[in-house]
Amino acid sequence: MAATFVALGAVIAACGGSGPSAGASTVPATTAPGTITVEATNYQFTPSAITAPAGPVTFSVKNAGTEEHEFEIFKGESVVDEIEGLVPGLTKNLTVNLEAGSYTFVCKLNGHDLLGMTGTLTVQ
Numbered sequence: 001m002a003a004t005f006v007a008l009g010a011v012i013a014a015c016g017g018s019g020p021s022a023g024a025s026t027v028p029a030t031t032a033p034g035t036i037t038v039e040a041t042n043y044q045f046t047p048s049a050i051t052a053p054a055g056p057v058t059f060s061v062k063n064a065g066t067e068e069h070e071f072e073i074f075k076g077e078s079v080v081d082e083i084e085g086l087v088p089g090l091t092k093n094l095t096v097n098l099e100a101g102s103y104t105f106v107c108k109l110n111g112h113d114l115l116g117m118t119g120t121l122t123v124q
Contacts, residue, residue, distance in 0.1 A: 062091040
């Protein structure tokens, strides 16, 4: 019986790690209704222009490329939230509360934004 609790504790501890940034939820992806799906490939996001309603917005971002990418949402020069460590083949969800306005999303990792990995986000 004690071995069961030790094994369970090891499994629970293995699921831990550094948590997401404040106000965001970055979890393994399960696409829910209303989720905006974004595909990151080498040097582009698809779609590159997104319109979303104000309030909580969930992005499901899949890296379909061959290099590691990030998905960073900016309001002007300020980072609103981001997904880091998006390795090839991985999909992660990011839920963020957005106010109406104009945003951009980019991958600044290794200068990917300079190669065209940018997009626009309009929140109404």
